[in-house]
Amino acid sequence: MKIIQFITHMHELGGAQMHVYALSKALKSSGHEVTVIGSGSCELTEELTADGIPYIPLRWLTVPIKPTWDLRAFFEARRIIKKIHPAIVCIHSSKAGIIGRLAAGSLSIPVIFTAHSWSFSGELSPRKKAFFTYLERQMGKTTDGIITVSHHDFMQAIEKKIAPRRQMQLIHNGIPDNERRIIRAKNSYDPVKLLMVARFAEPKNHRLLLISLSRIKQHPWHLTLVGDGPLLEASKKLAEDLDIRDQVTFTGEDRNIVKHMNEADIFLLISQSEGLPLSIIEAMREGLPVIASDVGGVDELITHRRHGLLVAKGSEGDLTAALHQLITNNYLRDSFGNMARQTYEKSFTFSRTFEQTENYYKEIVNRRLLT
Known part of the structure; x- marks a missing residue:
């Protein structure tokens, strides 16, 4: 299955970036053809490329709202998605969540959005919260499936009417085990x-x-x-x-x-x-x-x-x-x-997270084929 992983930026080693990195490598190992797109680059993108997973940096995609740049980013992302023509586009983080869903939707390609946390969460003014809630609600109408990484975010989506329950899936994050884990001896005189x-x-x-x-x-x-x-x-x-x-x-x-x-x-x-x-x-x-x-x-x-x-x-x-x-x-x-x-x-092992995520990708693609 051809899969695009789309994230707002890859210029730092954050949780969402590490998630996309690990997920992309596991999907490739499972036989899928994966391409990652986003803005910026770091050692993660270099490692993805070295592992045979193409990374395509977007010139116009930014985190802040910039209407002219955002419009250019939409057409840039749409052109790339159209050229690759994946079975599904899987999107991570808020800005990519808007541009990616609009671009994939205009091409009638199934799309899944993973909410690593909602854009309306955190310390925001009531006005900003209302604005971002409205945006997420509108984007929910263009989304085939939504993954939340926590029950807290799942229930927030229900409360804010972002999407109906049947359109969402809770999949907790997980990470690979460390086979060489060290149990460090503790001396009583150590700080x-x-x-x-x-x-x-x-x-x-x-x-x-x-x-x-x-x-x-x-x-x-x-x-x-x-x-x-x-x-x-x-x-x-x-x-x-x-x-x-x-x-x-x-x-x-x-x-x-x-x-x-x-x-x-x-x-x-x-x-x-x-x-x-x-x-x-x-x-x-x-x-x-x-x-x-x-x-x-x-x-x-x-x-x-x-x-x-x-x-x-x-x-x-x-x-x-x-x-x-x-x-x-x-x-x-x-x-x-x-x-x-x-x-x-x-x-919270990665194998558990990956199995649930891969199955959900397949479910969304098959559901679209039946409609």
């Missing part, structure tokens, strides 16, 4: 090693994490922050201002996440909004306890006081208390980490 892997940009909340940790800087902890982004320098300055710079390592962008997780004792994801974060699933795979903001689909991964601790969005008090509790309690860390690993094995 507790904290890790957060996230871009320094909204909706992530590095600021809240640093402020909360400064309240307990007398405890033996060390924080590693992996990622790049526009708020990186401001975060470095904040760490200095809070007098915790010596306890924080900023690595910049680094794809070797497993190395950092093998060295960590606690994984953190402090954010204002999420879909179903791959970084938490990676931490569960490595048997790490998790402290995370209770937003989006996070509670579908982490059960409070079973796999880690969930904290209220934006609550410095909640976060400081959770950090203190896990930093000072080795037994809880081990217990939560073991349960996280078991839950990963049961529910």
Whole structure:
């Protein structure tokens, strides 16, 4: 089956980009002919090309709304889709979700949209929320199938009347297992090693994490922050201002996440909004306890006081208390980490995600053929 994977941009190592990368490689291995299109490039696109999966960069596609550019991006995407003539176009992220569905629809090609989180989620003004909800509702009418990666996003779509239930499918994200997983010996005199892997940009909340940790800087902890982004320098300055710079390592962008997780004792994801974060699933795979903001689909991964601790969005008090509790309690860390690993094995492997996704692609193509 010829398949196009269409994503807004591939110039960073985000969750949606990693999902498209892994899914495209698995689809090719399963015998499908896959092409990826989007804007920008990174090492992921180079690896896709090296593996025989064409990547076609779009010149006019941007994240912000730019009517003239968006119109050009529509015709550019339509020309490429028409030339490839796939059995289905599978779209990821909001901007591609609009342009791709319009382009594929104009060619009568079946289309699936994967909502890694909805455009109307997060910290938006009521006016913007209403506008993006209206857009998603209109696009839902042009979509053969919608995949949500969390039950939270599925129920949001029902509540906002984005599409009827029969048009949607819940498929949780999953990642491949790490066969060489290392169980790191913990010395009692080591500082507790904290890790957060996230871009320094909204909706992530590095600021809240640093402020909360400064309240307990007398405890033996060390924080590693992996990622790049526009708020990186401001975060470095904040760490200095809070007098915790010596306890924080900023690595910049680094794809070797497993190395950092093998060295960590606690994984953190402090954010204002999420879909179903791959970084938490990676931490569960490595048997790490998790402290995370209770937003989006996070509670579908982490059960409070079973796999880690969930904290209220934006609550410095909640976060400081959770950090203190896990930093000072080795037994809880081990217990939560073991349960996280078991839950990963049961529910969040990539093989499970891929099987459900491939079957849904086939179902949508066959459904269109019968109409």
